Amino acid sequence: MKSWKLVAVSTVGALALTACAASDRDSDGGSTDGASGGGRDTFIFAASSDPAGLDPAFANDGESFRVARQIFEGLVGTEPGTADPAPLLAESWEVSDDGLDYTFQLKEGVKFQDGTDFDGDAVCFNFDRWNNFTGVLQSESLSYYWQKVNGGFATSDVETLNGTGKYESCEAPDASTAVVHLKSPLPELISALSLPSFSMQSPTALEEYDADNVTGEGDAPVLPEYANAHPTGTGPYTFDSWSPGEEVVLVANEDYWGEQGQIKRIVFPIISDATARRQALQAGDIDGYDLVGPADVEALKSDGFQIVNREPFNILYLAMNQAKPELADLRVRQAIAYAINKEALVAQTLPEGTEVATNFVPPSVSGWNADVETYDYDPDKAKALLAEAGQSNLTLDFNYPTNVSRPYMPTPEQVFTAIKADLEAVGITVNAVPDPWNPEYLDKIQGTPDHGLHLLGWTGDYNDTYNFIGVFFGGPSNEWGFDNPAIFQAINDARYVADIDEQKAAYEAANAELLEFLPGIPLAHPVPSLAFKDDVKGYPASPVQDEVYNVITLGS
Amino acid sequence: MTRLILRRLALLVPTLLGLSVLLFLWVRALPGGPATALLGERATPEAVARVNELYGFDKPLIQQYVTWLGQLLQGNFGVSTRTGRPVLEEFTNRFPATIELTVVALIVAVGVAIPLGYVAARRQGRPLDHLTVVASLIGVTIPVFFLAFLLKWAFAVNLGWFPSTGRQDPTMIATHPTGFYVLDGILTREWDASWDALMHLVLPAIALGSIPLAIIARITRSSVIEVQDADYVRTARAKGLGPDRLRRRVILRNAMLPVATTIGLQVGLLLSGAVLTETVFAFPGIGSFLANAIFNLDYAVLQGFILIIAVVYALVNLVVDVSYGFIDPRTRATR
Numbered sequence: 083m084k085s086w087k088l089v090a091v092s093t094v095g096a097l098a099l100t101a102c103a104a105s106d107r108d109s110d111g112g113s114t115d116g117a118s119g120g121g122r123d124t125f126i127f128a129a130s131s132d133p134a135g136l137d138p139a140f141a142n143d144g145e146s147f148r149v150a151r152q153i154f155e156g157l158v159g160t161e162p163g164t165a166d167p168a169p170l171l172a173e174s175w176e177v178s179d180d181g182l183d184y185t186f187q188l189k190e191g192v193k194f195q196d197g198t199d200f201d202g203d204a205v206c207f208n209f210d211r212w213n214n215f216t217g218v219l220q221s222e223s224l225s226y227y228w229q230k231v232n233g234g235f236a237t238s239d240v241e242t243l244n245g246t247g248k249y250e251s252c253e254a255p256d257a258s259t260a261v262v263h264l265k266s267p268l269p270e271l272i273s274a275l276s277l278p279s280f281s282m283q284s285p286t287a288l289e290e291y292d293a294d295n296v297t298g299e300g301d302a303p304v305l306p307e308y309a310n311a312h313p314t315g316t317g318p319y320t321f322d323s324w325s326p327g328e329e330v331v332l333v334a335n336e337d338y339w340g341e342q343g344q345i346k347r348i349v350f351p352i353i354s355d356a357t358a359r360r361q362a363l364q365a366g367d368i369d370g371y372d373l374v375g376p377a378d379v380e381a382l383k384s385d386g387f388q389i390v391n392r393e394p395f396n397i398l399y400l401a402m403n404q405a406k407p408e409l410a411d412l413r414v415r416q417a418i419a420y421a422i423n424k425e426a427l428v429a430q431t432l433p434e435g436t437e438v439a440t441n442f443v444p445p446s447v448s449g450w451n452a453d454v455e456t457y458d459y460d461p462d463k464a465k466a467l468l469a470e471a472g473q474s475n476l477t478l479d480f481n482y483p484t485n486v487s488r489p490y491m492p493t494p495e496q497v498f499t500a501i502k503a504d505l506e507a508v509g510i511t512v513n514a515v516p517d518p519w520n521p522e523y524l525d526k527i528q529g530t531p532d533h534g535l536h537l538l539g540w541t542g543d544y545n546d547t548y549n550f551i552g553v554f555f556g557g558p559s560n561e562w563g564f565d566n567p568a569i570f571q572a573i574n575d576a577r578y579v580a581d582i583d584e585q586k587a588a589y590e591a592a593n594a595e596l597l598e599f600l601p602g603i604p605l606a607h608p609v610p611s612l613a614f615k616d617d618v619k620g621y622p623a624s625p626v627q628d629e630v631y632n633v634i635t636l637g638s
Numbered sequence: 639m640t641r642l643i644l645r646r647l648a649l650l651v652p653t654l655l656g657l658s659v660l661l662f663l664w665v666r667a668l669p670g671g672p673a674t675a676l677l678g679e680r681a682t683p684e685a686v687a688r689v690n691e692l693y694g695f696d697k698p699l700i701q702q703y704v705t706w707l708g709q710l711l712q713g714n715f716g717v718s719t720r721t722g723r724p725v726l727e728e729f730t731n732r733f734p735a736t737i738e739l740t741v742v743a744l745i746v747a748v749g750v751a752i753p754l755g756y757v758a759a760r761r762q763g764r765p766l767d768h769l770t771v772v773a774s775l776i777g778v779t780i781p782v783f784f785l786a787f788l789l790k791w792a793f794a795v796n797l798g799w800f801p802s803t804g805r806q807d808p809t810m811i812a813t814h815p816t817g818f819y820v821l822d823g824i825l826t827r828e829w830d831a832s833w834d835a836l837m838h839l840v841l842p843a844i845a846l847g848s849i850p851l852a853i854i855a856r857i858t859r860s861s862v863i864e865v866q867d868a869d870y871v872r873t874a875r876a877k878g879l880g881p882d883r884l885r886r887r888v889i890l891r892n893a894m895l896p897v898a899t900t901i902g903l904q905v906g907l908l909l910s911g912a913v914l915t916e917t918v919f920a921f922p923g924i925g926s927f928l929a930n931a932i933f934n935l936d937y938a939v940l941q942g943f944i945l946i947i948a949v950v951y952a953l954v955n956l957v958v959d960v961s962y963g964f965i966d967p968r969t970r971a972t973r
Binding site: 124126131132134135221222240242304305310325326327328329331347349351352353354355358361362364365366367368 | 684688717720721722723724728731732790791794795798801802803804805807808809917918919920922923926927929930
């Protein structure tokens with residue numbers, strides 16, 4: 083008898099614990115939440131990882147940017163819902179005719195979160211800081227964007243970075259003006275300034291908390307106090323706490339110059355597993371999350387959650403390596419382009435809302451050209467072109483990555499299968515070459531000429547055509563296997579055309595020329611999705627993720 | 639006893655040295671490298687070279703190993719390539735979470751397993767015994783992550799009884815002086831925070847405790863079966879010892895020796911199970927951090943964390959061995 087009692091007692095105990103837990107959550111759930119009466123004022127958005135650091139000048143990844151966007155602002159922002167530059171801390175700017183002097187009229191009365199003034203001197207302090215990074219700070223994992231955009235530093239031990247930058251100097255004739263002088267034109271500067279990396283930070287706080295003192299303990303960089311606990315900007319939220327691996331907490335900046343909005347507290351719980359993020363939303367633990375898997379979209383919708391799409395700012399393409407003699411023949415490349423049914427491919431293998439691509443840049447980028455050759459699906463024409471090229475029995479290697487999901491390519495295996503079927507329909511024999519994404523696939527594609535057709539893509543950083551086609555076609559590479567100096571020249575010249583309208587025309591021409599030459603086939607601009615509880619209103623989805631939460635409202 | 643402890647501690651040195659070599663080689667045999675993991679798909683070869691130089695990955699293996707070992711001896715476990723913070727700091731920040739989880743998992747496991755195993759043994763061959771044996775078989779064979787997933791799906795996502803992720807409700811503002819959240823709430827008298835932290839532990843602890851529970855229940859059962867038929871039990875009963883005293887003083891105490899060993903061994907299982915459980919529940923302990931380090935090829939974290947876990951494991955086993963002496967005085971003399 084005794085023994086039965088033992089089991090009974092432990093079972094009843096366990097059940098009681100469970101029941102208590104359940105009832106407690108039911109009754110308690112609202113009380114911690116609803117600090118401001120009717121609506122909630124805490125917004126909980128799951129992050130997929132910790133920020134790399136809180137100093138945006140040293141950041142180049144989405145999760146660091148997500149936090150930085152709330153705390154910091156740059157001179158330039160974006161028009162809501164687009165990638166187009168818009169005034170932010172600079173109310174306006176003028177560019178000299180030679181493209182070398184940028185005069186920014188600054189918003190007046192703005193203060194940093196430490197109470198110091200945002201003014202012309204602060205702007206110059208930030209530019210000079212970026213340009214004078216030394217040693218470890220010049221590592222690409224830290225000051226990536228200053229390097230990419232400016233092209234170098236004031237001084238450097240690395241020859242290609244030593245004094246090679248476009249930036250020359252900055253002056254502040256008065257408190258509300260800053261003038262940036264360049265050595266040579268850099269038309270993408272205004273667009274690039276909308277990146278969080280170029281946020282305006284408080285010079286006082288940067289100095290007080292030793293922002294540039296990245297120490298090399300052992301032989302690796304350790305971020306200073308500033309980047310760990312004292313980020314100080316002008317944005318609507320100030321830093322509260324960061325428990326690595328657990329959460330980042332921000333609170334409202336009571337002295338914000340703009341609209342403060344309903345949300346007074348933002349929590350970014352760190353949930354690295356994609357399924358766990360979805361379940362946290364379904365369990366009601368979070369208000370929303372990013373990078374929703376295409377397979378989860380329908381299920382979430384039917385459970386009553388909102389799916390918000392960003393306008394795509396990416397490209398998925400099929401590259402044709404011209405180091406392979408068959409693919410060096412333009413007629414073969416054209417035949418492949420005509421053989422692929424892009425509409426069907428997008429409908430079958432990519433998330434709902436994905437656009438079919440015609441250029442190597444998405445339509446929201448200013449150099450996108452509506453009049454390029456589009457190679458509409460035409461299998462008969464493909465067969466005719468192959469016959470003309472004497473390649474009716476063509477066999478091609480087709481490389482694709484396995485076990486990877488990129489924002490521009492959620493399911494590479496499915497994309498491969500669809501294209502393979504199209505190619506076989508016009509008589510091309512496809513030899514599948516799957517490789518694990520990292521490092522085999524990338525090494526093979528980018529480091530060797532040993533590949534035929536392959537899938538790859540890119541997500542852009544800011545509104546600039548060079549940020550796409552310059553990355554792909556700025557010079558000869560193993561990936562594409564061709565040497566076409568005219569194309570390289572056209573793209574690199576366009577980058578430095580000082581007049582924005584002329585530059586746009588030059589990029590449009592370059593895009594048209596690329597589609598004539600057809601080094602690869604732009605396939606699609608897959609749409610990235612976010613998911614939210616149904617009472618989250620007004621999430622400011624942006625193609626370049628310029629999303630600040632003070633415009634969101636919560637509650638019915 | 640002191641000699642035993644000293645000898646065991648001395649044995650730890652060659653063990654750890656061997657482990658350090660294996661770890662070092664294993665981590666470097668992983669496909670890819672930290673540089674490509676850090677820089678992404680458009681990394682230029684120059685950028686990769688610079689990162690490799692920065693972290694010393696371009697040096698010969700022997701030299702890297704010697705440098706690493708030298709730093710280890712000075713208590714420097716290196717710096718995480720992903721977070722830029724010292725590995726030791728990352729470990730100490732997260733260890734309280736994992737200890738808390740492991741302890742609760744162990745309490746769940748032991749608290750259920752010993753009564754269950756005992757009862758099954760006393761009713762050997764009856765339905766309850768069969769049920770226990772089958773249930774413990776299932777418990778041992780179900781993968782931890784799968785059970786974690788099921789529990790979460792049922793009790794967090796669908797029923798909403800427990801939170802699905804993390805250690806504390808994000809809307810709750812609580813202070814954490816020690817890093818043990820349940821304890822923190824008691825110390826600061828923030829009772830709701832303490833309760834909330836406990837609720838966050840329930841599902842992961844059950845998932846993590848499932849295998850140890852099954853194993854301990856089986857061992858308890860077989861051990862009690864063996865002991866209850868022993869001559870000294872019959873003698874004790876014949877001498878008129880009451881059933882209560884017989885159970886507590888004679889049967890359970892004698893049956894606990896193999897059970898104590900098993901519990902000690904489960905600590906290693908719990909720490910490794912934490913990698914999966916913590917990942918499923920986004921529980922910010924050393925397990926989820928280690929899983930991320932694997933995906934990001936964070937060499938320093940992989941080496942440092944696993945080495946520290948090995949030390950913890952060895953120390954726990956030492957404590958278990960010492961505790962034999964208290965359960966069974968005979969072992970004090972023989973060891």
